[in-house]
Every structure is written in C-alpha cells, then in structure tokens.
Amino acid sequence: MAEECCSVQLIDGDGVFNVGGVESFMKTVKLAECGLSYAVVSIMGPQSSGKSTLLNHLFKTNFREMDAFRGRSQTTKGIWMGRGVNIEPLTIVMDLEGSDGRERGEDDTAFEKQSALFALAVSDIVLINMWCHDIGREQAANKPLLKTVFQVMMRLFSPRKTTLLFVIRDKTRTPLENLEPILREDIQKIWDGVPKPEAHKETPLSEFFNVEVTALSSYEEKEEQFLEQVGNLRQRFNQSIAPGGLAGDRRGVVPASGFSFSAQQIWKVIKENKDLDLPAHKVMVATVRCEEIANEKLASVTGNEEWIELDEAVQHDVVPGFGKRLTAILEKCLSDYDAEAFFFDEGVRTSKREQLESKLLQLVNPAYQAMLGHLRTKTLDAFKDSFEKALVRGDSFAAASRECTEAFLAKFDKGCEDATIKQANWDPSKVRDKLKRDIEAEILSVRTAKLSELTEKYEKQLDKALKEPVEALFETAGDDTWPAIRKLLNKETKVAVSGLESDLAGFELDQAMVDELLSKLEKYARSVVENKAKEESSRVLIRMKDRFSTLFSRDADSMPRVWTGKEDIKAITKTARSASMKLLSTLAAIRLDEEKDEIENTLALALVETSKTGGIKERGMDSLDPLASSSWEKIGNEKTLLTPVQCKNVWRQFKSETEFTVTQAISAQEAHKRNNNWLPPPWAIGAMLVLGFNEIMMLLRNPLLLAFIFVAYLVGKAMWVQLDITGDFRHGFLPGILSLSTKFVPTVMSILKKLAEEGQRPNTPDQQQRGPGMDSKSFTNGVHNTSSSSSSTSSNVTSSDGAPDISSPLKQ
Ligand SMILES: Nc1nc2c(ncn2[C@@H]2O[C@H](COP(=O)(O)OP(=O)(O)OP(=O)(O)O)[C@@H](O)[C@H]2O)c(=O)[nH]1
Known part of the structure; x- marks a missing residue:
C-alpha cells in the first residue's frame, strides 16, 4: 500500500516542543499501535551539508531543502520529524538543525548541543553527515560536532548503544576502504580527547556506539550514482530493528504510544540542563503512560452501555448472569490495558494494572453488594413463604425449619456463585451470615408465636375444664370440696400437659425449655383454680347468706317452710349457720396441696368460744382470740383467701344480716299459733250452752x-x-x-x-x-x-x- 509522507516541526528554533503537532503526527502515522516496532533515525551534521536532501531520498520524506540558487544558508530550524515511506518497521526520521552554524553560540545551553543530546537519547540510528574532504583534517567541521556528541553522551547515565552511521558526502575517487580507517582514527582521537567520568575512563568507544561508515557520491555532480548509493543504503534501513539490523541495542526504547511524552520529557530535562537518566526516564514514561492507559480503560468501562444497564438493573432486582456479564466487561477492559501497556516497564505496568483492577472493582462493588442484598432479601422472603407452607402442610416444626434453612442457604450460595466476579475475591460470607441470622430470627419468632398459640390453646382448654366445675364445687362447699378440686385439677392438668408435651415433640426443644413450658401450664392450671377461689372468696358473704336462707327457709325436700309452730327454729338456725360456716372455712384458704389445716376448727372454736363466754364479752387485743390474727397457722400468705380477722368480720356481718330472717320466722310461728287457737275451751262451750239455753231455744x-x-x-x-x-x-x-x-x-x-x-x-x-x-x-x-x-x-x-x-x- 502506498504511504504518504508527512512531517512536522518537533522542536522549533526557539527550543519549544510542539506537543500538539507531535500528537497529531502520531495519530496520522498510527505510531501508538506500533508497540516497540518502530525505529528512530536522526541526522546531524554541518549546515547545508545536504542532510535534508539525503533524508528525502533515503526515506522519501519531504523536509525542506535549500534552494540551490539561494546560497548556503540555514534551511532547517530546530528539529523536524517525518515518517519514512515504505520502510518497515515504521521509521521516524528527524532532521536536526545544522551544526557549527554561525547563528549559535558555544555554551552548554547552545541549541546544537541540546539537539545532539536529544538525538542520541531518542534515536536508534544517528546519521553523521560529513564532507569527504574533512576526513583526516585537523580543522574539519565535523570534529566539534563529534566532540559534542561524545561529551553529551556522558550526560546520559546509562547511554543506549546507538548506531553512529557516518555518511561521507561527495566522496572522491579514494575508495571507502581507505577512507574508513582514517575516519575511525579521527573518531578514536576525538573519543580519547573527550574528558570522561572516572567510571568510563578506560571504556572503549565500541561500548557506547556502533560505528558504521558509508560514502555517497555528490548529489549535485553525480546524481545518478548518488541515487543508486542512496537506494542501497535504504535497504539497510529496512528491518533495521531486527536482530543484526542497523539499529543499536534499543535499551532505552520506549513503547511507541509513549514516544511523544518521552520526547517531550527528554527535551524538558535537556533544556533544564540536567543529566538524563534514561532508565529512570523509561520508568517515568511507563508510569505516566500506564496511568493514562489505565484511566482511559476505566473511563471506557464507566461509559460502557452494558455496564450502565447492568448497574441500573441491579439497583432494583436480582440480575441473572450478573457475575458473568460483569466479569466479561472487566476482562475486556483489563486485556485492552494489557495490550496497550504491554511494552512499558513490567513493574510499572503490573502495578498500574493492579491499580486499575482495584479501581474497577471499586466501581462495581456497590452493584455487587446490591446484588447480594437483593439475593438475601429474596432468599429470606422465599424462605418465609416456604417455611409457612411447610408448617401449614403439617410438617414438624423442627424438620421444616431445618430443611427450609438448608435449602435456602444453598439457594443463596448458588445465587452468590452466579454473582461472583472473577477478578474480585469477594467473600459473601458476611451477607450469608446475616441471612442465616435473619432466618434464625424468623424461625425463632414463628416458634415463639406457635408456642404461645399452643400454650393459649391448652390454657383455654384448662379454663373450660376448670372454671365452671370449680365454681360449681364451691357452690356446694363442704369437706369434699378441696379434695374434689384437687382431683379435678390433677386430672385436667395431666390431660393438658400430656397434650402439650406431645405437641411440643415436633419442635425438638431442649428438655429444659419443654419442662419450663409444661411447668408454666401446670402453674396456669393452679392459677385458674386459685383465681376462681379468690373470686368466690370475695363474695363469700353472699354465698353464706344464700346457703343460710336455702337451709333456713326450705325444708329437706327444698320446699318453702311454713312456720306452723312445730318447727325447731333453733335447730334449723344452727344447721344453716353451721353450713354457712363450713362455706366460710372452705373459702378461707386455698388447699391445692394435701395438707391438713385447722381453719375449720379454729373458726368453730373461736365463734363457739365467743358464745360460751356469754356472747357479750368483748375480746381485748391482748386476749387469746384465735381469730385476732392476720394469718392462719400453717397457711402461707399466698394461700390465704380470707384472714382470720376477715373471717371474723364476715361472720359478724353474716349474723347481723341473717338475724332478721330468724326473727321473722319466730314471729310467723307465733302468729300461726295464735290463729289456730280461736275455739274457746270445752268448759266455756258447756257454760255457754247452759247459760244461753233460752237464747238457743228462742232461735229454734x-x-x-x-x-x-x-x-x-x-x-x-x-x-x-x-x-x-x-x-x-x-x-x-x-x-x-x-x-x-x-x-x-x-x-x-x-x-x-x-x-x-x-x-x-x-x-x-x-x-x-x-x-x-x-x-x-x-x-x-x-x-x-x-x-x-x-x-x-x-x-x-x-x-x-x-x-x-x-x-x-x-x-x-
Ligand atoms: N556538493 C553537494 N551538494 C549537495 C549535495 N546534496 C545536496 N547538496 C546541496 O546542498 C545544498 C543544501 O542542501 P540541504 O539538503 O538543504 O542541506 P542541509 O544540510 O539540509 O541544510 P541545513 O538544513 O540548512 O543545514 C543544496 O543546494 C543541495 O543541492 C551533495 O551530495 N553534494
């Protein structure tokens, strides 16, 4: 394919580096894609020595040449750069401003020295243009130039082994074989004469340079020969970087994409008149370039449409294939980086790659976390659903919780695998642990609810089985009441406890917890009875009065009594009161444990005692009234329903309130007696008959x-x-x-x-x-x-x- 030449001024006459021009030149010639496969050739030599002419013929460049009719004045200002046409590999050709010019000074900052150092630092091959007639001459124009080259070379810490190709112009009939030794001798002399640092005092010239010599006929006089020789010479520039090629050892070569930056930095250092440490420079260029490449690649991911889409989707839901897709995006980014940074210093390249990778992972980490978050919540929701269904289906609680936990943790693990990004070594175990904790909390809460449901069920069962029967037993309170209540309580507690125990089996609770629940239920059963007893004791007075009036006002057949005068009111009252006192004694304390107590005796004794002493004798606080106490003997406070004092008060009130009934009965009895005795005695009837005989006869x-x-x-x-x-x-x-x-x-x-x-x-x-x-x-x-x-x-x-x-x- 035909290539077009193009050239640009790299450094202008005032020493200003043309950054924009170089960048656009690099883009035009696609230098960045070349990696290390490119060569840099520069030419230096006296002014108007036909340098541009040579380069243009050798590399088909278009550097400005002096118009032959304008005379020998300076044409090339600064350093120009062009591309060799149809030469492999891509060859950058640099045309330097001519030396020993009249326009420049001689100090270290002279452009001549600076440009020579620059050419040595960046070029693989440096052509040194010299007139044939200068060879062997003491005052030859090339001598100061060579001196300059060798001197500045010392300022490179570790110079690359550059090829110095001496091009003898306008060669005479003297064959090159004769000229070359003279030239090499000249070069050696100059080398020897250059002051060198201690380390390189004995170092031969060949350590630093490959010296090559070629000769060309005069372009002006023998153009044909010139063109032929140039054509031959061009052959040597083909594949110049291949092993054995014209290029030097290329130790300091920077990857093509870093050429512009590298040249710029080298020129900057030279301009500041500092020594040039090429290895360090290489690292510096690698650092800057690798960072640039890494940033470019990071930006390419940030703007990657697939990534944007993925990132958006994962904010709302689980994205299937998340890990794979993201891995592919990152892989492409990193492999692009690798391809571009491949020729840079390995250490720098690797460290910048690591940085890029870490930035990439930082970029995608929130998405990954969001993915795990969705996975966790979805798994938890699915677990809840499945767990509930399993329980509804009738699976045992422990088995259902175990199986569901295992299944959904495995599902989460699979989801995590799918979300795994190959480049990242992220451990989802924290999220897994959180999920596990959530699942355990859910199980615990369901278990608590189920257990309380169960407990409630058995408590209701106990309520139903105990409340009304116990109430009924209290209504007929007597000697058998508490034994009957105890029997009932034991029976119903046993039924409830065994029911709960068998229901609890499916929960696989630890024994201590089972025991606790069972004992709680047992306590509940007792509390039902105790509460009922308390309730009943609070209306003991009503109950006593009811019992009294039932026994007093009704006969053995439960028929209402008619006070005819034959009834023994005293005996009836005694019976009714005894029964009422029994009720009081029954409701005075809770007797759920089979322990004998003296309550009934104490009550009877206390109240009988009161009567025997005359009934009207008041007991003082210091007297031995067994009821003048706030607690019963052998009965704890928790079991006491009515304290002795309360019993005494209740009894007093009871008696007071039943007194009227008895009084009424007595009155009724007396009235009945009076009503039935209306006939006069028989002697009165006889007297009436005798004395009223006349009146009776009168009537008859x-x-x-x-x-x-x-x-x-x-x-x-x-x-x-x-x-x-x-x-x-x-x-x-x-x-x-x-x-x-x-x-x-x-x-x-x-x-x-x-x-x-x-x-x-x-x-x-x-x-x-x-x-x-x-x-x-x-x-x-x-x-x-x-x-x-x-x-x-x-x-x-x-x-x-x-x-x-x-x-x-x-x-x-
Ligand atoms: N005698 C002789 N003259 C040449 C030769 N090649 C070119 N010239 C002439 O030398 C003059 C200068 O040519 P350039 O190629 O511009 O020289 P230059 O070295 O690039 O000049 P500057 O860039 O100004 O240093 C022109 O007039 C050319 O015709 C040659 O081989 N022999």
Whole structure:
C-alpha cells in the first residue's frame, strides 16, 4: 500500500516542543499501535551539508531543502520529524538543525548541543553527515560536532548503544576502504580527547556506539550514482530493528504510544540542563503512560452501555448472569490495558494494572453488594413463604425449619456463585451470615408465636375444664370440696400437659425449655383454680347468706317452710349457720396441696368460744382470740383467701344480716299459733250452752230469724271461701286480707312496742339484759353487739323479749 509522507516541526528554533503537532503526527502515522516496532533515525551534521536532501531520498520524506540558487544558508530550524515511506518497521526520521552554524553560540545551553543530546537519547540510528574532504583534517567541521556528541553522551547515565552511521558526502575517487580507517582514527582521537567520568575512563568507544561508515557520491555532480548509493543504503534501513539490523541495542526504547511524552520529557530535562537518566526516564514514561492507559480503560468501562444497564438493573432486582456479564466487561477492559501497556516497564505496568483492577472493582462493588442484598432479601422472603407452607402442610416444626434453612442457604450460595466476579475475591460470607441470622430470627419468632398459640390453646382448654366445675364445687362447699378440686385439677392438668408435651415433640426443644413450658401450664392450671377461689372468696358473704336462707327457709325436700309452730327454729338456725360456716372455712384458704389445716376448727372454736363466754364479752387485743390474727397457722400468705380477722368480720356481718330472717320466722310461728287457737275451751262451750239455753231455744222457735241467720252465714261463708266454677275451692279475698294482716300485724306491733319502750325507758344497765333481736343497734352492728346481748338468754332460742338468740345454734 502506498504511504504518504508527512512531517512536522518537533522542536522549533526557539527550543519549544510542539506537543500538539507531535500528537497529531502520531495519530496520522498510527505510531501508538506500533508497540516497540518502530525505529528512530536522526541526522546531524554541518549546515547545508545536504542532510535534508539525503533524508528525502533515503526515506522519501519531504523536509525542506535549500534552494540551490539561494546560497548556503540555514534551511532547517530546530528539529523536524517525518515518517519514512515504505520502510518497515515504521521509521521516524528527524532532521536536526545544522551544526557549527554561525547563528549559535558555544555554551552548554547552545541549541546544537541540546539537539545532539536529544538525538542520541531518542534515536536508534544517528546519521553523521560529513564532507569527504574533512576526513583526516585537523580543522574539519565535523570534529566539534563529534566532540559534542561524545561529551553529551556522558550526560546520559546509562547511554543506549546507538548506531553512529557516518555518511561521507561527495566522496572522491579514494575508495571507502581507505577512507574508513582514517575516519575511525579521527573518531578514536576525538573519543580519547573527550574528558570522561572516572567510571568510563578506560571504556572503549565500541561500548557506547556502533560505528558504521558509508560514502555517497555528490548529489549535485553525480546524481545518478548518488541515487543508486542512496537506494542501497535504504535497504539497510529496512528491518533495521531486527536482530543484526542497523539499529543499536534499543535499551532505552520506549513503547511507541509513549514516544511523544518521552520526547517531550527528554527535551524538558535537556533544556533544564540536567543529566538524563534514561532508565529512570523509561520508568517515568511507563508510569505516566500506564496511568493514562489505565484511566482511559476505566473511563471506557464507566461509559460502557452494558455496564450502565447492568448497574441500573441491579439497583432494583436480582440480575441473572450478573457475575458473568460483569466479569466479561472487566476482562475486556483489563486485556485492552494489557495490550496497550504491554511494552512499558513490567513493574510499572503490573502495578498500574493492579491499580486499575482495584479501581474497577471499586466501581462495581456497590452493584455487587446490591446484588447480594437483593439475593438475601429474596432468599429470606422465599424462605418465609416456604417455611409457612411447610408448617401449614403439617410438617414438624423442627424438620421444616431445618430443611427450609438448608435449602435456602444453598439457594443463596448458588445465587452468590452466579454473582461472583472473577477478578474480585469477594467473600459473601458476611451477607450469608446475616441471612442465616435473619432466618434464625424468623424461625425463632414463628416458634415463639406457635408456642404461645399452643400454650393459649391448652390454657383455654384448662379454663373450660376448670372454671365452671370449680365454681360449681364451691357452690356446694363442704369437706369434699378441696379434695374434689384437687382431683379435678390433677386430672385436667395431666390431660393438658400430656397434650402439650406431645405437641411440643415436633419442635425438638431442649428438655429444659419443654419442662419450663409444661411447668408454666401446670402453674396456669393452679392459677385458674386459685383465681376462681379468690373470686368466690370475695363474695363469700353472699354465698353464706344464700346457703343460710336455702337451709333456713326450705325444708329437706327444698320446699318453702311454713312456720306452723312445730318447727325447731333453733335447730334449723344452727344447721344453716353451721353450713354457712363450713362455706366460710372452705373459702378461707386455698388447699391445692394435701395438707391438713385447722381453719375449720379454729373458726368453730373461736365463734363457739365467743358464745360460751356469754356472747357479750368483748375480746381485748391482748386476749387469746384465735381469730385476732392476720394469718392462719400453717397457711402461707399466698394461700390465704380470707384472714382470720376477715373471717371474723364476715361472720359478724353474716349474723347481723341473717338475724332478721330468724326473727321473722319466730314471729310467723307465733302468729300461726295464735290463729289456730280461736275455739274457746270445752268448759266455756258447756257454760255457754247452759247459760244461753233460752237464747238457743228462742232461735229454734223463730224460723224467720233462723233463716236470716242462715243467709247471713252463707254470705259470710261466700266471703271466706269462693266456690270455683270448676268445682274447686278457692280462698276468697277476706282470708287473703286477714292472712296479710296476721303476718304484718305482729311485726308492726313488735316494732311499735320496741319504739314505745325505747321512748319510755331511761338508759339503765338492764338495757343490756334485753334480747339481741329487739335491740336495733345490735340488729345493725352484727356479731359484736349481738353476742354481748345474748348472755341473758343463752338457754333459749328467743331472748327475754321474744327475739332469737342468733349465737345459740353455734353453741351446740
Ligand atoms: N556538493 C553537494 N551538494 C549537495 C549535495 N546534496 C545536496 N547538496 C546541496 O546542498 C545544498 C543544501 O542542501 P540541504 O539538503 O538543504 O542541506 P542541509 O544540510 O539540509 O541544510 P541545513 O538544513 O540548512 O543545514 C543544496 O543546494 C543541495 O543541492 C551533495 O551530495 N553534494
């Protein structure tokens, strides 16, 4: 393929490096793609010695040549750079400003020296153009140039072995074989004469340079020969960098992509008049270039559409094949870097690669974490769902939790594998641990809920099995109540505990926990009974009154009693009160453990004692009243429902409130007796018959009067008894009125009588002798006053004024 030449001014006449020009030149000739396969050739020599002409013929470049008619003045200013056409490998040709010019000075900062040093530093082959007639001449123009070359060479710390190709121009008839030794001698002399550092005092020239010599005929006079010789010489530049080629050892060569930067830096150092450490320079160029390449590659990933799409998708959900896709993107980026940075210093290249890799991983890490996050939450959700289904299906809790945990952790592991980025050695174990913890927490919370459900179920079962039966047992409280409750409690507790125990088997709990749950249930069962007992004890007074009125007002057949006068009210009252006291004793304490207690005896003793001592004797605080205590013997506080003192108070209130019933019964009985004794005694009837004989006879003799009396009798009878149309006898309204009046009259009379007595009687000590039933104060205040007033009537049911002695039934 035909190539076009192109050239650019690398450094202008004022020493300014043309960065933009070089960059665009490199792009044009695609230098960056060459790696190390490129050669740099430069030419130096006296002004107007045909350097540009030679290069243009040798490399088909287009450097400006002096117009032959303008005379020998300087044409090339600064350093120009062009590309050799149709030469392999790509050859950069540099045309330097001519030396020994009249325009430049001689100090170290002279452009001539600077450009020579630059050419030596960057070139593989340096052509030294010299006139043939200068060979062997003491004042030859090339001598200062060579001196300069050797001197500046010392300023390179570790110079590359550059090829110095001496091109003898306008060669005479003297064959090259004769000229070359003279030239080499000249070169050696100059080398020897150059002051060298201590380390290189004895170093031969060949250590630093490959010296080659060639000769060309005059271009102006023997153009054909010149062109032919140039053509031959061109052959030597083909494959110049191949082993045995014209190029030197290329030790300091920088990869083509770093050429511009390298040249720029070298020129900068030369301009600052510093020594040039090429190895360090190489590393520096590698560092800068590798970093540039790495940044370019990082930017290429940042802008990579697939990556952007992947990054966006992973913010919302799990992306299948995430790891593979990302790995491919990173792999491409890194392999691109490797390809571009391949020719740079290995150490630098590797370290910059590591940096690039770490930046890439930093870039993609949030996406990876997001991926793991989604995986974790999705796995957890799926676990919850599956676990719930397994439990609904009836799998045992422990087995379901174990199997689901294993299955979903394995699923998470698989998801992690899919998300793995080959370049990263990221460990998902922290996320896995978190997932495991979440799963365990879920299991624990479900377990807690299930256990509480179970417990609740058995608690309800116990409620149902215990509450009502226990209440029923308390209603008939007696000697068997607590044993029956204990039996019931044991039975129901056993049923519930064994049910719970078998339900708990599926949970595979540790024994301590099972025991705890079972004992909690047992305690609950006890608490149901205890609470019921407390509830019942709080209404003990009502219960006692109920029991009393049931026993008092109804007979053995549960029929309402009619107080006819034959009943033994005293015995009935005693029985009813004994039964009520039994109830009180039953509800005084919780007896869920089979322990004997003295409550009933203490109660009976205390209350009997009170009566035996006369009923009206008050116990002082220091007396030995067994009920003057806030606790029962052998009964702990937690088991006490009613303390002795509370029992005493309840009893007092009970007695007070049942007193009226007894009084009423007595009154009713008396009234009944009175009502049934209306016939006069027989002797009175006989007397009436004897004394009223005349009146009876008069009635019998007067039929009209008899008829009237008969009619009056009938009317009276009709008022007393109504004959129902059905033939049944029913009481008329008069008996009703009479019956009512007979019931009320004695009571009203009794109250009126009491009030009258109260009003008439002065407040004397004999007031205490009166019966308790009639004392309005004792009627309302209960046990204390009642017992004190009963002393005078201890042997009778009724007191002296007809009121019953309410403490008497307990005395017997
Ligand atoms: N005698 C002789 N003259 C030559 C030869 N080659 C070129 N010239 C002439 O020398 C003159 C200078 O040629 P250039 O190629 O411009 O020389 P240069 O060395 O590049 O000049 P500067 O860049 O100014 O240093 C021109 O007039 C050329 O014709 C040659 O081989 N022999």
